[in-house]
Amino acid sequence: MPPSAKLGVLILAAGRSRRLAGRVRKPFRNLAGIPLYRHSLDLFRAMNEVSQIVLVVPRGELVRMRAVVRRLDPQGGRLTAVRGGATRAGSVREGLRALPAALRWVAIHDAARPLVTAALARRVFAAARATGGAVPALPVAETLKCGHRGIVVRTVPRQGLWTVQTPQIFRRASLEAAFTRHRGWRRWTDDASAFEAEGLPVRIVLGDRANLKITAPGDLNWAEIFFKIFSSRRCVWPMKRSRSPSLSRDRRFPVGGREERG
Numbered sequence: 001m002p003p004s005a006k007l008g009v010l011i012l013a014a015g016r017s018r019r020l021a022g023r024v025r026k027p028f029r030n031l032a033g034i035p036l037y038r039h040s041l042d043l044f045r046a047m048n049e050v051s052q053i054v055l056v057v058p059r060g061e062l063v064r065m066r067a068v069v070r071r072l073d074p075q076g077g078r079l080t081a082v083r084g085g086a087t088r089a090g091s092v093r094e095g096l097r098a099l100p101a102a103l104r105w106v107a108i109h110d111a112a113r114p115l116v117t118a119a120l121a122r123r124v125f126a127a128a129r130a131t132g133g134a135v136p137a138l139p140v141a142e143t144l145k146c147g148h149r150g151i152v153v154r155t156v157p158r159q160g161l162w163t164v165q166t167p168q169i170f171r172r173a174s175l176e177a178a179f180t181r182h183r184g185w186r187r188w189t190d191d192a193s194a195f196e197a198e199g200l201p202v203r204i205v206l207g208d209r210a211n212l213k214i215t216a217p218g219d220l221n222w223a224e225i226f227f228k229i230f231s232s233r234r235c236v237w238p239m240k241r242s243r244s245p246s247l248s249r250d251r252r253f254p255v256g257g258r259e260e261r262g
Helices: 036-045 059-072 088-098 118-131 172-181 183-187 192-198 217-232
Strands: 007-012 050-057 079-083 105-110 133-139 144-148 151-156 162-164 168-171 202-206 251-253
Touching: 007 036, 007 088, 036 050, 036 105, 036 118, 050 059, 050 088, 059 079, 079 088, 088 105, 088 172, 088 183, 105 118, 105 172, 118 133, 118 168, 118 202, 133 192, 168 172, 168 192, 172 192, 183 192, 192 202
Parallel strands: 007 050, 007 105, 050 079, 133 202
Antiparallel strands: 105 168, 133 162, 133 168, 144 151, 202 251
């Protein structure tokens, strides 16, 4: 794979962890004795497609994380740590600035999703190369209700609705152009929002239910269960499992829009 086709990865670990408060910020809490951010970091380090990884961290963790980076990458050519921004989108901008100019593709991953797999990342990368941008996502399965002051107002149709995961992968030039052109970038809560603002298509790739996001204390318990199950079976997870026939292939959708046959 030529250098221009390789992938730069931003691991976002600078969030404030408001919903999982405590002395230790969420990305630095342990899962199976290892900090959450290290699970993703080690996975991407092992992927040949990845040529550069930027760990985006809070100001208070920057010195310590740079020491970690020096220990893991003593030659100083593949890992770096930078201070994050005031918002998620701000952290993405800081991470983009730290990537080498030659990298044309960027993956953005939440450190709070420690159980991501290389198989999922590769499927998203393949879809992104075909479209310009791709995200892993799961179809909404539960019934959705709109409520007001604790009272159900109406049922929201779930057809066509997806819950989006990471890593989200994009052509870097298009992502950076969106940040330059749109003043509302600080309000973006995920990275596909940049492509939406530009009117660019984003392909949806079937995600992984085990790729859960650690948000509340109970999520750590679920992640421990997943980790122990797969570790005890001595397998590279996720386990093989049947898929719904209607979701057996990646399909192309404009994010937030109608299905587009791909």
